[in-house]
Ligand SMILES: [Zn+2]
């Protein structure tokens with residue numbers, strides 16, 4: 001079968017590879033759509049970062065070259081002997097987070113915090129940029145008939161946004177600021193509105209992304225290249241927001257996010273930083289502000305009951321919307337030129353590009 005295989009920085013090749021073997025608790029999924037994530041782009045442009053290079057991953061035992069892609073949905077074609085659900089023919093979205101099952105976090109149901117955490121499509125175990133992937137059945141979440149595999153491919157990034165809003169403690173009637181309107185920033189915006197935020201302000205330098213944020217319900221969007229987002233948002237909210245989300249991975253935006261919150265407000269770090277950021281801790285101390293992290297969403301055996309299931313319901317009833325975020329659809333053979341290269345172009349209007357193997 002064909003798969004996009006990561007060999008190293010700027011070296012992703014579409015190659016023929018052997019289909020994975022199927023264990024008794026596994027299902028084989030024929031991928032219908034797989035999104036290119038910001039972290040895939042980081043791996044392509046600056047990596048390997050999380051992809052194991054020299055040291056084999058403790059759970060998968062793999063190092064590069066390996067198949068990538070972790071935001072995917074498709075149809076179940078084969079099930080292991082011990083699997084009751086899903087059944088062959090079902091459309092599923094895959095939760096890529098797998099824990100060791102033994103550490104204190106896995107035991108507490110917090111598999112995304114596992115000491116030996118693995119992400120399908122990052123750390124080995126196959127990936128969504130391939131014709132088929134084998135995953136544990138418990139990580140395959142059934143998609144209702146009224147949602148497409150394309151909607152399914154957006155469940156993962158929307159899950160990141162939902163989890164970030166839950167981490168923020170945002171309550172109905174609160175105000176929020178989102179720094180960065182890429183796929184995750186737009187997912188945070190949607191979840192914050194669904195959680196009952198009274199106003200959500202968005203700071204984003206790219207015009208196409210500002211437009212999308214407006215379309216998805218942002219109260220006001222700010223271009224940080226032409227006006228100071230901290231001043232603008234503080235003025236509009238009588239001194240600052242209850243919550244702020246750092247979704248840009250840029251040094252200045254962390255400080256901007258914290259400064260935008262009112263005293264006792266909460267800033268959530270959602271993005272991956274490539275380097276250390278400078279933040280004056282007095283901003284946190286003097287205003288009794290909170291700074292919290294948000295990583296992924298719950299996975300492993302809680303895939304079906306947890307945030308993936310919630311996102312699926314919210315897509316069904318329209319509180320979350322995947323369509324506006326999808327700006328491109330390409331075949332697997334075009335993943336480098338039409339996918340990674342387009343997304344890394346700073347002038348690009350793309351948000352989420354879906355790959356169909
Ligand atoms: Zn992702």
Ligand SMILES: [Zn+2]
Pocket residue numbers: 099100101102103104105106107114115116117
């Ligand atoms: Zn664990």
